[in-house]
Amino acid sequence: xxxxxxxxxxxxxxxxxxxxxxxxxxxxxxxxxxxxxxxxxxxxxxxxxxxxxxxxxxxxxxxxxxxxxxxxxxxxxxxxxxxxxxxxxxxxxxxxxxxxxxxxxxxxxxxxxxxxxxxxxxxxxxxxxxxxxxxxxxxxxxxxxxxxxxxxxxxxxxxxxxxxxxxxxxxxxxxxxxxxxxxxxxxxxxxxxxxxxxxxxxxxxxxxxxxxxxxxxxxx
Amino acid sequence: xxxxxxxxxxxxxxxxxxxxxxxxxxxxxxxxxxxxxxxxxxxxxxxxxxxxxxxxxxxxxxxxxxxxxxxxxxxxxxxxxxxxxxxxxxxxxxxxxxxxxxxxxxxxxxxxxxxxxxxxxxxxxxxxxxxxxxxxxxxxxxxxxxxxxxxxxxxxxxxxxxxxxxxxxxxxxxxxxxxxxxxxxxxxxxxxxxxxxxxxxxxxxxxxxxxxxxxxxxxx
DNA sequence: GTCTATAGCATGATAGAC
DNA sequence: GTCTATCATGCTATAGAC
Numbered sequence: 001x002x003x004x005x006x007x008x009x010x011x012x013x014x015x016x017x018x019x020x021x022x023x024x025x026x027x028x029x030x031x032x033x034x035x036x037x038x039x040x041x042x043x044x045x046x047x048x049x050x051x052x053x054x055x056x057x058x059x060x061x062x063x064x065x066x067x068x069x070x071x072x073x074x075x076x077x078x079x080x081x082x083x084x085x086x087x088x089x090x091x092x093x094x095x096x097x098x099x100x101x102x103x104x105x106x107x108x109x110x111x112x113x114x115x116x117x118x119x120x121x122x123x124x125x126x127x128x129x130x131x132x133x134x135x136x137x138x139x140x141x142x143x144x145x146x147x148x149x150x151x152x153x154x155x156x157x158x159x160x161x162x163x164x165x166x167x168x169x170x171x172x173x174x175x176x177x178x179x180x181x182x183x184x185x186x187x188x189x190x191x192x193x194x195x196x197x198x199x200x201x202x203x204x205x206x207x208x209x210x211x212x213x214x215x216x217x218x219x220x
Numbered sequence: 221x222x223x224x225x226x227x228x229x230x231x232x233x234x235x236x237x238x239x240x241x242x243x244x245x246x247x248x249x250x251x252x253x254x255x256x257x258x259x260x261x262x263x264x265x266x267x268x269x270x271x272x273x274x275x276x277x278x279x280x281x282x283x284x285x286x287x288x289x290x291x292x293x294x295x296x297x298x299x300x301x302x303x304x305x306x307x308x309x310x311x312x313x314x315x316x317x318x319x320x321x322x323x324x325x326x327x328x329x330x331x332x333x334x335x336x337x338x339x340x341x342x343x344x345x346x347x348x349x350x351x352x353x354x355x356x357x358x359x360x361x362x363x364x365x366x367x368x369x370x371x372x373x374x375x376x377x378x379x380x381x382x383x384x385x386x387x388x389x390x391x392x393x394x395x396x397x398x399x400x401x402x403x404x405x406x407x408x409x410x411x412x413x414x415x416x417x418x419x420x421x422x423x424x425x426x427x428x429x430x431x432x433x434x435x436x437x438x439x440x
Numbered sequence: 441g442t443c444t445a446t447a448g449c450a451t452g453a454t455a456g457a458c
Numbered sequence: 459g460t461c462t463a464t465c466a467t468g469c470t471a472t473a474g475a476c
Binding site for chain 3: 233264265266267268271272
Binding site for chain 1: 249251252339340344354361365377379381383384385386387388389390391394396397401403404405408409419420421424427428431434
């Protein structure tokens with residue numbers, strides 16, 4: 001098994017370019033990374049990017065699909081399995097959150113640079129890339145939306161969306177800003193190993209999602 | 221009162237440059253914004269940036285201090301007033317969170333572009349700017365850390381830090397990614413006016429921070 | 441204080457030899 | 459598939475007229 005974040009000698013140039021681009025995009029941003037930096041890190045020639053991908057934009061999209069396809073596939077597979085196992089009764093909120101988070105943690109362990117890049121994407125992406133990114137999550141959104149709604153039938157949809165939005169923010173922030181946590185806590189909290197963070201995230205999310213609605217009508 | 225986000229004729233060139241830089245930095249990132257774009261938007265000459273600020277880097281720092289000084293000053297003032305008012309008993313968690321969030325919302329209303337920029341900063345900043353940014357929050361961190369600890373004496377520090385970290389993530393995400401919320405909710409949730417979002421954020425935060433500790437020992 | 445003009449450099453992309 | 463060489467463009471920063 002070769003490393004997923006650092007270029008290795010044996011890999012094909014195309015793979016090495018993807019690895020190098022992923023790492024550099026995560027470290028310094030997409031626009032701020034030049035093709036020269038990418039090809040240098042991949043031990044490839046400057047012209048290789050345009051030979052293998054035609055453009056920097058196409059390389060960027062390839063960096064994302066390579067990881068997002070398996071990630072979202074696994075999320076849907078886990079949720080589907082849980083739904084099958086629970087029969088007519090709804091899947092619990094904890095199981096649903098884990099179906100979403102566990103594949104994330106797996107990817108996080110295997111390719112930490114990519115998770116960082118995902119966190120950055122909201123700001124890095126131009127209109128085109130952002131649209132492409134949203135379509136990658138379309139099915140996941142529909143399926144998990146339905147599952148959470150079924151797990152929490154008494155919480156109005158509007159409250160749920162707000163809370164899910166906050167929870168996603170907590171997740172993204174946790175992934176991208178470990179350094180800040182360590183700074184804030186004066187070193188007391190560590191983000192390695194990941195499992196503790198995930199446990200805490202799930203607990204935080206379950207508590208937040210389960211709270212009684214803020215406005216009685218639920219649709220202020 | 222002139223607009224705080226769009227260049228106006230009457231303002232001095234230096235102010236117009238700050239306004240233009242703030243807006244463009246928020247929209248497309250610091251590194252991705254050129255001096256040509258800034259001076260064009262400010263209706264100023266390309267050389268004006270280097271005349272008034274010496275460099276793009278100094279202009280960037282000025283964009284931040286202009287907003288952060290009053291913001292953090294007001295946060296400290298509100299917390300100090302609440303502590304004075306409550307005498308020997310600790311300030312409640314709600315009051316503490318509001319002392320932090322209310323000035324944020326005020327700034328958000330007056331200069332939405334800057335809040336967006338703040339959310340981006342984690343990824344935009346190089347080592348130098350990031351260090352500068354952290355020092356701007358040093359006193360706020362100390363004071364609010366102490367206030368939250370006093371408000372929740374039974375929650376272990378470690379749990380508190382984790383939860384505050386998650387809550388900060390929810391805040392930043394809420395500020396920066398309205399479009400995503402509207403997309404996820406299919407238009408059901410709107411981030412305007414801000415007050416509803418703040419109410420929900422505080423409720424979400426209070427619930428999350430108050431939860432019983434995840435690990436009995438509190439220091440797994 | 442504001443302008444034009446330009447130096448000096450890095451970028452994305454391509455042409456064409458091997 | 460990989461290389462060198464190069465083009466056109468855009469960048470920050472500066473010099474010097476007004």
